Every structure is written in C-alpha cells, then in structure tokens.
Amino acid sequence: MGIGKVRRLGVLTGGGDCPGLNAVIRAVVKTAVRDYSLGVVGFENGFGGLLQNRARDLSEKDVVGILPRGGTILGTTNRDNPFHYPTIVNGEKVFRDVSDRVMENISIHGIDALIIIGGDGSLSIGKELFEKGLPVVGVPKTIDNDLSATDQTFGFDTALNTATEAIDKLHTTAESHHRVMVLEVMGRYAGWIALEAGLAGGADVILIPEIPYSIEKVNAKIMERFESGKKFSIVVAAEGAKPVGGDMVVQRMVPDSFEPVRLGGVGNLVGRQIEEGTGMETRVTVLGHLQRGGTPTAFDRVLATRFGVASVNLVMEGKFGEMVCLQTPYIKSVPLAEAVGEMRVVPTDSDLVRAARQIGISFGG
Ligand SMILES: Nc1ncnc2c1ncn2[C@@H]1O[C@H](COP(=O)(O)OP(=O)(O)O)[C@@H](O)[C@H]1O
Ligand SMILES: O=P(O)(O)OC[C@H]1O[C@](O)(COP(=O)(O)O)[C@@H](O)[C@@H]1O
Numbered sequence: 001m002g003i004g005k006v007r008r009l010g011v012l013t014g015g016g017d018c019p020g021l022n023a024v025i026r027a028v029v030k031t032a033v034r035d036y037s038l039g040v041v042g043f044e045n046g047f048g049g050l051l052q053n054r055a056r057d058l059s060e061k062d063v064v065g066i067l068p069r070g071g072t073i074l075g076t077t078n079r080d081n082p083f084h085y086p087t088i089v090n091g092e093k094v095f096r097d098v099s100d101r102v103m104e105n106i107s108i109h110g111i112d113a114l115i116i117i118g119g120d121g122s123l124s125i126g127k128e129l130f131e132k133g134l135p136v137v138g139v140p141k142t143i144d145n146d147l148s149a150t151d152q153t154f155g156f157d158t159a160l161n162t163a164t165e166a167i168d169k170l171h172t173t174a175e176s177h178h179r180v181m182v183l184e185v186m187g188r189y190a191g192w193i194a195l196e197a198g199l200a201g202g203a204d205v206i207l208i209p210e211i212p213y214s215i216e217k218v219n220a221k222i223m224e225r226f227e228s229g230k231k232f233s234i235v236v237a238a239e240g241a242k243p244v245g246g247d248m249v250v251q252r253m254v255p256d257s258f259e260p261v262r263l264g265g266v267g268n269l270v271g272r273q274i275e276e277g278t279g280m281e282t283r284v285t286v287l288g289h290l291q292r293g294g295t296p297t298a299f300d301r302v303l304a305t306r307f308g309v310a311s312v313n314l315v316m317e318g319k320f321g322e323m324v325c326l327q328t329p330y331i332k333s334v335p336l337a338e339a340v341g342e343m344r345v346v347p348t349d350s351d352l353v354r355a356a357r358q359i360g361i362s363f364g365g
C-alpha cells in the first residue's frame with residue numbers, strides 16, 4: 001500500500017444512513033470504472049465489514065437502479081470503531097485498538113485507497129486511519145446537516161421535505177380540531193431540520209437545541225394566537241431541544257456506540273406542558289426514522305453524485321486525508337482534521353432565525 005498508482009478502490013458507508021448514500025456509491029463506481037478503469041470493492045456495514053472481511057466487488061451492474069433508493073446497498077452501523085473495539089477478556093468487556101486488522105484486510109484485497117462516506121464519527125475514524133498510513137478520502141453525509149466544513153450534506157434536503165410534508169398534514173387536522181400539534185424531528189445538537197421545516201411548513205413555535213426554551217413563553221405564544229382567533233397551533237421541536245437551565249431528553253443508550261446517547265421524548269414533554277399550561281387539547285407526533293428513509297430529493301441526488309465523482313477525482317489526484325465538500329457553487333475539499341473539528345450549529349443571530357422571528361415564530365426564548 002502506498003501513494004503509488006491506484007488500481008483498486010475500497011468504499012464503505014458508516015454511521016446513521018441517509019437518503020443519497022446509494023447515489024454516492026453509484027457515482028463512485030461509475031467514475032472509477034468508466035473514467036479510470038479501476039476495480040471497486042464495497043465493504044459491508046461500515047468498519048464492521050473492514051474488520052470482518054465482508055466485502056464484495058462492485059461493477060456498474062451492481063449500481064443499476066440504486067440512484068433513487070434510500071439507505072445504502074452496502075449496509076451501515078453506528079458501532080465497530082476499529083480504534084475502540086469491544087472485546088471480551090476474562091468475561092469482561094474491554095475496548096481495544098484493532099486497527100491493524102483494517103490495514104491487513106485492505107492489503108488482502110489489494111486496495112490502494114479507501115473512500116469513507118460518513119458523518120463526524122466515521123470521518124474521525126477515517127482521519128485516524130489516514131494518520132496510520134491508509135490513503136483515505138472522505139465524503140460527508142448526515143440528515144442533521146451539522147458538519148461545518150461543507151455548506152450542506154446530502155440527506156438533509158430529503159429529511160427537510162419529509163418533515164415539511166408532515167407539518168402540512170398536521171396543519172389540516174390541527175385546524176379542524178382546534179388543537180395544538182407538536183412535531184418532534186431529528187437533530188441532536190443542531191436544529192437545522194426543525195428550523196427549516198418549521199419555516200417551510202408555517203410553524204408557530206420552533207424549539208431548537210441552540211436556543212433553550214421557556215415553556216411559559218411557548219404557552220404565551222399559543223394563547224396569544226388563540227385569543228386572536230387562531231384556535232390551533234403548530235409546534236416543531238428538534239429532539240435536542242432543551243429548556244432554559246435544563247437538559248435534553250434522553251430516550252435510550254446504545255451500548256458500544258462512541259456517542260451512546262439517543263435523544264427523544266422532548267415532544268411528549270412539551271406537549272404535556274402545553275396542555276397543562278394552556279388547557280388546549282394537544283397531540284404529539286414523533287417523526288423518527290421516517291425522515292431518514294425514502295427516496296432522495298433531486299437536490300440530494302445531484303449533490304451526492306457530485307460528491308461521489310469528486311471523491312474519486314481526489315483519489316486520482318493523490319489528495320488523501322481530505323474530504324469533499326460543497327463551497328457553493330463549487331465542490332472542493334478540506335483536510336479531514338478540519339472536517340471533523342467543529343459542528344455546524346444554527347447561529348442564533350442568523351438570517352434564518354431573524355426572518356423566523358420577524359414573521360412571528362416563537363423560539364420560546
Ligand atoms: N468523535 C469520534 N471519534 C472517533 N470515533 C467516533 C467519534 N464519534 C463516533 N465515532 C465512531 O464512529 C462510528 C460512526 O459514528 P456515528 O456517530 O454513529 O456516525 P457518523 O459517521 O454519522 O457520525 C462509530 O463506530 C462510533 O463509535
Ligand atoms: O438511528 P439511531 O441510532 O436511532 O440514531 C438517531 C440519530 O441519528 C441521526 O438520525 C443522524 O445522525 P448521524 O448523521 O450522526 O448518524 C440523528 O438525527 C439522530 O439523533
């Protein structure tokens with residue numbers, strides 16, 4: 001292995017899935033095969049496949065028909081960090097660095113470079129593998145849109161459209177029943193989905209992790225609407241929303257995950273408090289993984305395709321340790337270290353937040 005001539009390319013998808021992963025895989029395979037006559041090997045289930053040697057050759061035939069399909073034909077996982085891998089020693093679970101196994105398996109498959117399609121976690125592993133000597137190129141993905149080194153990640157636009165459609169549907173039933181409808185959407189530390197779907201769907205209250213809320217202010221907004229004759233309200237809450245001085249609501253812990261906390265439940269909490277505080281009948285919908293599935297929007301298909309093509313070009317230019325990114329209108333690249341360094345959260349003084357406030361949307365804070 002080394003930075004010599006590239007003949008065979010490895011590719012894997014890591015972390016939570018999102019619409020557009022298959023579009024990247026398709027673009028990688030097509031570019032590699034058609035433009036550069038490379039062989040492509042796909043590893044199954046993220047780094048798990050690299051450790052357990054679960055791999056298959058990918059030809060153009062294998063990527064036929066996958067452009068509009070959500071998910072990833074390669075499979076993915078939130079576990080299996082080669083630098084922090086759970087093993088049982090004397091009946092006890094200990095975490096070990098098994099990254100040498102990755103290097104061995106890469107060598108067994110005769111792979112000259114690896115394309116990692118993932119979020120901050122998978123790309124952090126990619127950075128460490130690069131520092132260990134593996135020629136790596138990263139492709140950013142996440143519905144949360146929280147990677148700072150790219151203007152946008154694919155998957156976000158699809159999730160945003162799904163959430164917007166959900167708000168549109170909740171609107172009609174809210175209006176008919178004169179109810180408050182609370183929609184909980186994803187977004188662990190960044191409120192992009194809640195904010196943009198809330199704006200697109202005409203929400204009255206938007207709760208995001210970046211702006212801690214006061215339930216009194218939320219209820220005051222709902223009552224103000226009620227008294228002005230608007231007998232229903234729509235509240236959109238990011239799963240990571242938290243009250244002033246309080247914490248996010250944890251739903252469950254996922255063992256062996258680097259970030260074991262899974263959020264969820266803020267919608268029900270806020271829904272109860274609205275019903276108690278305003279006396280208005282309230283219903284809660286948790287959108288959950290619906291917003292991670294399904295066919296990618298045209299925007300996501302195009303961005304994913306551009307990223308896939310650019311990642312193979314980077315490999316062929318020998319620009320390893322880099323991640324492709326969107327710097328509108330161009331596709332460029334940044335070092336992986338920069339790519340995973342900082343999370344892109346909603347600036348509280350951003351134009352989006354200001355616009356929302358100016359049209360009367362409450363953030364509860
Ligand atoms: N900051 C980190 N540094 C190193 N590895 C990480 C980090 N965060 C997560 N991981 C590992 O990366 C893998 C994927 O992480 P996850 O957060 O599930 O997906 P994503 O790639 O979308 O961020 C998991 O094996 C996880 O243990
Ligand atoms: O699928 P899981 O394990 O329940 O994870 C849910 C989390 O994954 C996400 O959908 C996406 O996060 P990543 O892009 O970091 O994988 C979050 O919005 C959500 O909090």
Ligand SMILES: [Mg+2]
Pocket residue numbers: 015119120121122259
């Ligand atoms: Mg992550």
